Amino acid sequence: MGFKEQIDLTRLPQHIAIIMDGNGRWAKNQGKFRALGHESGVLSLKEIMESCVEIGIKYLTVYAFSTENWSRPTEEVNFLMELLISTINQETATLTKNNIKLNAIGNIASLPQKCIDDLDSAMQKTSANTSCTLTLALSYSAKWEIAEAARKLAQQVKDGKITVEDINEEAFSSQLTTLDMPDPELMIRTSGEHRVSNFLLWQMAYTELYFTETLWPDFRSESLYEAIVDYQKRERRFGKISEQLI
Numbered sequence: 001m002g003f004k005e006q007i008d009l010t011r012l013p014q015h016i017a018i019i020m021d022g023n024g025r026w027a028k029n030q031g032k033f034r035a036l037g038h039e040s041g042v043l044s045l046k047e048i049m050e051s052c053v054e055i056g057i058k059y060l061t062v063y064a065f066s067t068e069n070w071s072r073p074t075e076e077v078n079f080l081m082e083l084l085i086s087t088i089n090q091e092t093a094t095l096t097k098n099n100i101k102l103n104a105i106g107n108i109a110s111l112p113q114k115c116i117d118d119l120d121s122a123m124q125k126t127s128a129n130t131s132c133t134l135t136l137a138l139s140y141s142a143k144w145e146i147a148e149a150a151r152k153l154a155q156q157v158k159d160g161k162i163t164v165e166d167i168n169e170e171a172f173s174s175q176l177t178t179l180d181m182p183d184p185e186l187m188i189r190t191s192g193e194h195r196v197s198n199f200l201l202w203q204m205a206y207t208e209l210y211f212t213e214t215l216w217p218d219f220r221s222e223s224l225y226e227a228i229v230d231y232q233k234r235e236r237r238f239g240k241i242s243e244q245l246i
């Protein structure tokens with residue numbers, strides 16, 4: 001029996017977050033340029049996105065470009081920005097066909113203007129779609145996001161809109177870029193690295209972490225189903241003991 005058949009569709013995670021890692025190593029292993037790894041990475045993202053819709057995952061959030069990625073060689077940064085633009089433009093039709101809503105989180109204002117404009121246009125075109133929300137984390141870092149939330153709350157206190165006593169977990173969450181989404185129940189990181197690398201730190205307080213050696217361009221539908229089956233075998237206790245969960 002394949003992994004897909006083993007999935008209990010009544011206990012799916014609502015939200016899956018993915019750190020798509022290993023594009024460069026995948027290309028190097030084949031004696032190819034890193035760019036080819038990123039291009040193949042887009043094919044994986046496309047397949048994973050379609051599989052999420054097929055089985056009923058409501059939110060998919062992928063780390064497409066971190067704040068730290070700006071320090072890569074200029075040619076690679078430029079290539080990734082171009083790839084982002086061409087992917088958005090080529091795949092808006094796929095998003096629409098699959099009823100997927102496109103969303104973006106991160107310091108979007110720091111992206112090249114063409115990226116911002118094309119992203120805006122694709123988000124606009126897909127805004128009424130309801131099967132799944134695909135969120136691209138772009139120029140994103142969780143520490144940046146948390147500092148921004150703290151700054152916004154401080155400003156609201158300063159302006160007399162809220163008091164210091166109003167600041168609690170809920171108020172804080174409402175200032176994050178993920179305010180409209182449930183926290184991810186499952187986070188997948190490919191390529192054998194066992195880190196969360198500044199991704200959704202607040203939102204992943206109780207997320208189940210799944211690490212696989214598979215490099216992102218090789219991570220396809222069956223790999224996703226395997227991760228979900230693994231997730232479903234786990235007992236999520238949220239600080240309680242097993243007997244309290246029955």
Ligand code: FPP
Nearest residue numbers: 020021022023024025041042064083084087
């Ligand atoms: C990590 O692999 C991947 C990235 C930094 C970029 C992820 C981008 C894509 C999958 C494609 C672009 C996405 C969109 C939405 C167009 P790495 O380069 O860090 O690999 P390495 O660790 O083997 O060097």
